[in-house]
Amino acid sequence: MAPDRGNPVTMKHHDPPSPPLGGAVLAPREVAAFRTKVYAWSRANPRSLPWRETRDPYAVIVSEVMLQQTGVERVVGKYAAFLARFPDFVALARAPLQDILAAWQGLGYNRRAVALKKCAETVLERHGGALPDSVSALQSLPGIGPYTARAVATFAFDAPTVFIETNIRAVYIHHFCGDRQKVKDAELIPLVAATLDYAAPRSWYNALMDYGVMLKKTEQNPARRSAHHVRQSPFAGSNREVRSRILKVLLASPRMTETEIVAALDADEAAIRKNLVQLAREGFIGKDRGRFEIH
Secondary structure (H helix, E strand, O other): OOOOOOOHHHOOOOOOOOOHHHOOOOOHHHHHHHHHHHHHHHHHOOOOOHHHHOOOHHHHHHHHHHHOOOOHHHHHHHHHHHHHHOOOHHHHHHOOHHHHHHHHOOOOOOHHHHHHHHHHHHHHHHHOOOOOOOHHHHHOOOOOOHHHHHHHHHHHHOOOOOOOOHHHHHHHHHHHOOOOOOEOHHHHHHHHHHHOOOOOHHHHHHHHHHHHHHHHHHOOOHHHHEOOOOOOOOOOOOHHHHHHHHHHHHHHOOOEEHHHHHHHHOOOHHHHHHHHHHHHHOOOEEEEOOEEEEO
16 A cells, blocks of 8 residues: 555645656657546446435445445445434434444444444544645544545545556556456556556546446456455355344344354354454453353
8 A cells, every 4th residue: 555645635746656656657649648548438427325425524434334345235225224323423323333233234244343343432432523735644534444544535525646546457457457357456556556647536436436346247356366355255155144143143133142243143052152252352242140141
């Protein structure tokens, strides 16, 4: 990922540094042609996504955390209801974890819901309830890594940050890497910086992602030629499924004993016991007088 360069919102220049991030040198006509191609396709084939209709920093960060490792279609189905139930940082920070996990069901990777609650609590405690706009401050929040910090800075504050994800990878590998395999992000980041529309970064990244979605469907997914491409393991039969089933049981019937949980799940007893310990360690559940419940 590109290094932080102070508060990205204060970066007012509209042209990339020269040379950008120590690598790519593209002629101005190459940059212009590339931007024109991406923008033209996106404008002719826009995706209507609810988080693109808002600049509310809270709504943006909720969407970015939901979209971590979860497909767009599943997030669209949960996003509006989640915001209606928890409309701001105060509501999310003060809500019982059990309520948040119940609203999160269907999105997977439940630890993101725990991190999002902790993030809301931190925003209240450290920032007076207002999401900070700098990449460094955003990245210091629970559950917010380098990519998410930059994405939130761009989509919430229109900051010209440099970041990459699977759809963006597809675009740059397809256009600039020929037939090469195992392309590293370190090779693509300078190209992202060199072609970034510094005058309208939010619009540019939305267009890039739209174009990348198309390429992944029509060009045998160029992102598979990334050195960072990893196929997601199947959910069925995985340890993630055991964790998810434990939480669903406790959401439906709080204060169950270990024996009752094992009987309800009809799964490997050792795996259930191991995950009960791990879920407690991660702050999902607690144990009181021999009974488990979601904190």
